[in-house]
Amino acid sequence: NAGVTQTPKFQVLKTGQSMTLQCAQDMNHEYMSWYRQDPGMGLRLIHYSVGAGITDQGEVPNGYNVSRSTTEDFPLRLLSAAPSQTSVYFCASRSPGTGIYNEQFFGPGTRLTVL
């Protein structure tokens, strides 16, 4: 299993540009999430999904869109990049429940800089 994969690893954008951060998982997890982590801070939830076709907003959704057309993929779209979106983005997936096998698995992260 590859686990949770994210592309690209690094990206530099100019203000106003749009782009899509890709996330895929091969563990057949129903739940997927996008987080951003700013320096010295914990992770903040951007959007999350509990299954194909179902998404919802997290704490900081403004400026981002998501869709979940398949169980495996959960892309994050930046509509018009702003310097405030400079951050490290993590995608995560898990299966439902609170047992020991329901931990959240994280991808390696995408470091995004907006100039």
Add this chain to the structure above:
Amino acid sequence: EDKVVQSPLSLVVHEGDTVTLNCSYEVTNFRSLLWYKQEKKAPTFLFMLTSSGIEKKSGRLSSILDKKELFSILNITATQTGDSAIYLCAVDEGNFNKFYFGSGTKLNVKP
């Protein structure tokens, strides 16, 4: 208002010391509390706690949850330089997949 608060924000100790990291939370429909270790990359899972008073252990690390007082602690005994990392606490509010993270405790273990 922060739903998950961790303390201290940073901590410097020497190898062999014991440390206690704190996590307090305030969410409705609590389902679980998770601890993660982050070393410059993605967070790695340490513990999931759902019930009060039951200690989870993994080697020199242990954690316990108090659902009445709404907090958890993470203990690390006989610290090593490899324990240097940011320790994150996250709470599942029960809205299926909505996790709130604290800002983390940065632990620096000196030789």
